[in-house]
């Protein structure tokens with residue numbers, strides 16, 4: 809009986825470590841764009857790839873305008889730059905649910921999508937926009953640094 813419990817414990821531990829490896833998250837840093845909007849804005853995007861081909865991305869932001877609503881997207885590498893995804897002006901490939909910054913300027917949002925939608929140039933960068941003025945983009949997380 810004692811021996812059987814030990815064996816079960818070893819099996820459980822190895823299953824646990826296999827899961828941890830499969831779901832190893834990748835953390836990307838947001839950088840501030842050359843805009844006076846939300847000068848203290850910063851944060852991370854945590855990208856978790858799952859075995860079923862789905863990807864969950866969670867944005868965690870600070871330094872936003874309290875009470876303001878934000879829109880965030882994955883963008884494809886656009887035509888305006890081949891080396892700076894955040895300046896390339898690419899089309900939206902995946903949208904995050906909008907979120908509103910709390911009283912301390914913090915906000916978070918999360919989306920799950922098929923990996924194929926953000927593979928290669930389709931997932932070049934993540935933008936966070938002012939919800940009421942999409943041309944205002946305080947921060948961007950570059951993902952793919954070179955087009956193609």
Ligand SMILES: [Cu+2]
Pocket residue numbers: 879880881882883900935936937
């Ligand atoms: Cu966008």
